[in-house]
Amino acid sequence: MGTYYLYKSLTSAEERKVYRTKIIKQYEDKKKQIVEKNSESAFQKRLKETGINLSAVRFQIYRWTFLVITFLYYVFNIILYPEQYDRSILIIPLFFFVLTEPRLSFSLANIIVSELIKRKRKKRILELFTLFDILKADLNSLADEQEVNVYSILKESLPLFEQITGSVSRFLSLWKTSPDDAKNVFYQEIGGESAKVLGDVLYKLDQTSKKEALSIIESESSIFSYAYYEKEIQSGIKRKNGFFLLFSANILLIIAWLIFIVFTMFNDTINQNHFL
Known part of the structure; x- marks a missing residue:
């Protein structure tokens, strides 16, 4: 409020009107650049191929709204409950950022769009x-x-x-x-x-x-x-092999996790017996 009253006292009404006009024009120009950039992007062309009623601009608006809300949620939780939440949870919004980034070929957004196409x-x-x-x-x-x-x-x-x-x-x-x-x-x-x-x-x-x-x-x-x-048979074989690899990797990770738990428990038992 102090800054606003200082600005008001140092400038005339006409000057403030000029500044507002310049700021609005800069905002509109920036908005136009963002819309044009996304409208001509490769991701926009891919979205058009899917046939869904979603533009790249609207996708980015939804995406950044979600990311900002998620980031603020975790920040406020860390501030309000520092003993319950560790700062490492801030990696979750970063994970969502990578997951929804259309410029990354391996992102979830690109994978979903490719499947829809x-x-x-x-x-x-x-x-x-x-x-x-x-x-x-x-x-x-x-x-x-x-x-x-x-x-x-x-x-x-x-x-x-x-x-x-x-x-x-x-x-x-x-x-x-x-x-x-x-x-x-x-x-x-x-x-x-x-x-x-x-x-x-x-x-x-x-x-x-x-x-x-x-x-x-x-x-x-x-x-x-x-x-x-x-072509359909070849595509079906590729999908089948992909699911097989996914499930195999999942099973191997579960087995590795079980082995790790058993090893940790066994190691703790040995240490306790050693101290006794």
């Missing part, structure tokens, strides 16, 4: 399979003399999808002007051999007869399915 990509690939099945079903329903209209088939099937709606819409918007660019949409946005094969199949099917279209579908379907399932 994998899950979303798997759902999108499954919907690509559904689209492939719809193509086969529609081809079988055509009359022998009818030509295949890829644009019409995809437009009618658009409401059936949830994860690839945006990709299908972009495919349709490009199809009328540049089919060569449209066929690469699924591969560019979803990735993987299956998405590339599906784009090529759609490109080949348009304006062909029912017989030719069915021949193309049959020749490509085995490649499409094999590419997906082979």
Whole structure:
């Protein structure tokens, strides 16, 4: 209060207004820099890939709010109850800081985001399979003399999808002007051999007869399915090996802890007998 009254007595109202304006402008500029930095960050792009409604800026706000509250909680506990709490507990907020730091590849935040991206990509690939099945079903329903209209088939099937709606819409918007660019949409946005094969199949099917279209579908379907399932099997094996290593390490740590406890108890017993 003394500092405030001293500042008030040494400055005029106009000067204080100028200072306030400068401070507000500096605050707004700093805020804008932080927002732009996080909006263009690699973590923001990864969050966007997950499909969840969370930006990197909001994540950092939640993160730092949690860290500050946690830090203050432990500081106040140390001050109020010095005999119950040791200063070493301040390492817990530091642990949370490392655990939630998006710039560290091994942090929990990055691991969770990576899993969400994998899950979303798997759902999108499954919907690509559904689209492939719809193509086969529609081809079988055509009359022998009818030509295949890829644009019409995809437009009618658009409401059936949830994860690839945006990709299908972009495919349709490009199809009328540049089919060569449209066929690469699924591969560019979803990735993987299956998405590339599906784009090529759609490109080949348009304006062909029912017989030719069915021949193309049959020749490509085995490649499409094999590419997906082979990758899923490899991914499943990796996950299985990862869980095996995790559980094995956990068991080894438990055994080591038990051995340590037994050794400590045995050592204490020997020392007591020695003194007796």
